[in-house]
Amino acid sequence: MIVLDPTDESASAQREPIARPVSLDGVRVGLLDISKPRGDVFLDRLEALLGERGVAVRRYAKPTFAKPLPPDLRREIAAECEVVIEALAD
């Protein structure tokens, strides 16, 4: 029996995550708030801790947690940071 593929044929079978950096020296860290309540509390603390270690930080926020990250914001973070930490708090 011959059947037709119902799936997205352009999707790759698997995607490899990029390697984790071994240290944060000289790396800029993006802190992304998805705009859930109290996510800022978590990220404020992380920013303070990273600041004590001399790590450069940039803050970002999604307009709403209920929708995907706008593509422009994703590109902006990718252009400006090597590492990103996302807060999923509630």
Added chain:
Amino acid sequence: MPDFPRDGVVAVVKRDCPTCRLVEPVLAQVPGITVYSQDDPTFPPGARDDTGLEASLALDVETVPTLVRFAGGAEVARTAGWLRPAWEELTGVDGLGAGLPEHRPGCGSRTSDPELAEELLVRARGHTLASRTLELTALEDEAEALYDRGWSDGLPVVAPTRARVLRMLDGTTRGPGEVVAVVPPNLVPVTVEKVAINAVLAGCRPEYLPVVLAAVEAACTDEFNAHGLLATTWGAGPAIVVNGPVAGEIGLNSGGNALGQGARANSTIGRALQLVIRNVGGGRPGGVDRATLGHPGKVGFCFGEDEAGSPWEPLSVSRGMAAGVSAVTVFAAEGPRGIADQISRTPGSLARSLAAGLRSVAHPKLPMGFDATLVVCPEHARVFADAGWSRADLAAALAEALTLDPAEIVRGAPGGLMIVHAGGGAGMFSAVIGGWVGGTAGSTPVTREVVR
């Protein structure tokens, strides 16, 4: 294209046809005739082999024997069955078939054989399909094989053979390559053909396809936000309510058990939408679908509005569509829960009952934080109809009854409520279908015309 003579007579016959056997000696009387045999190349002697039916299809033969005269490379005359004067006129030979009856009807061409219909359909139109094909081996159980490939929501699916997909595509006038929408979460452009394949998997009939296409379009809008609805830990999924003539034409249930099982259109249209999101968009439970609990209607949730028995204009008209236009409205839905009120005889009293049922959506102290849909049953709608209440009158009464003392409110904001009329004629039981966060931070119901 078979090599037909530029000038001359062509006959198409099959041994299985008594009339063809009857005229075998007649064929020998026609000088230079070219005979194609559909089932046995030795009948009659000297015949060309047309068991592959190429010549029969090229000539669009419906009956055997068929006799065709070509002149200058074009068909100029044709007759089917045995009729002596017609054969003599077409061939220009007198005295054909002496001793035979004057007339005998022919038999059906093998091109019309039901056993060959699928093969011929694929041969004629298979090239219009662009999707990758997979061959299941004879040792594979097809239901198991399709499940193993991850194409199913957990229930058996119908194998999307090329013939089934081609027949499904006959349900729409849209071309198979036309892009319908960009499907979340992976943001994949989906063609009419891919939707048709998933509609076959879901068990749809071809006439359901325009409704499925409209639902996919509606669900893949920024306002509906199917990605967010899928990704949230809240358990709602997409549901579809159908308005307009298409609902009756395809047998969509809007009466007794409208939200339940048993009607094929109800059971498969919502499932097709969910399979598109799963298979094309890549949205799967455990992947982007993060629901804490979910609900059984996430397999597929679709019903019609009972317009004929409704005291109100169709929901689609309330939402801006023209009257008489078929439309789908896609909305975020939990499972339905009944609201019993067999006592109220005034619209105000009944509205307060329905409001009490709506209050429990999400949490009683999060008033209207989540959208909801109220399905008003006929026996409840009659109370509002007798009092002359419009849909807007009911909505206003519900809003008033749902207003809480601020001291009781934890969080809350005015939310969206849709009111639909459906259900069987007996039973003073309406239903509330909880939604999800409304507005720009969540999902807004979307209505789209069903284009056929």
